[in-house]
Amino acid sequence: MKTDFGPKTTGLPTPIVVIGSYDDKDRPNAMTAAWAGICASVPPCIMVCINENHQTAANIRHSNEFTVHVPGSDQVAATDYYGIASGKTEDKIASAGHTISPATHVHAPIINEFPIVMECRVYSRLQIGPGMVLIGEIINLAVDKTCLKPTENGQETIDFAKIAPFAFNQADRTYNAIATPIASAWNAGLSLKKT
Secondary structure (H helix, E strand, O other), X not given: OOOOOXXXXXXXXXXXXXXXXXXXXXXEEEEEEOOEEEEEEOOEEEEXXXXXXXXXXXXXXXXXXXXXXXXXXXXXXXXXXXXXXXXXXXXXXXXOOOOEEEOOOOOOEEEOOOOEEEEEEEEEXXXXXXXXXXXXXXXXXXXXXXXXXXXXXXXXXXXHHHHOOEEEEOOOOEEEEOOOOOOOOOXXXXXXXXX
């Protein structure tokens, strides 16, 4: 038996990302977003939802470009800070002790201490209540070399165990690890397939 909770968003932990942007004077800013996820593969796109009142929303309206970083669990304090401090009143990147580099494919900052960054250009936007849902076309994905591992065919892929990304559990306001493999995709269910 299930318990009804009504219309709530607490039924699914969400991956944590940090959005980087420049304001109209090219000052860098960073903001933590918990409502994000890959939403298309052709073209490759990511969806992020941010409150219209945040400095990041104004920055992205100005430039139409931004970066999306995947922090590792070793950066949980800085990541949490980016979500509770305002870029309108603080230089959050300096306060977090982070450094930036300019992105190579879009006009947005890369936070060097985060192992994964997606350079994005606004593909579409949608207003839902006070939230601005941004669909960002991923122009480039960059990963720290130390966070890669070889594949069976001699290529390289992301080693999420080295990064230890985490998710936000809104139900109890905690951050939770998400990188532990539990089964092989497109394989675990083969025993149940009839045809």
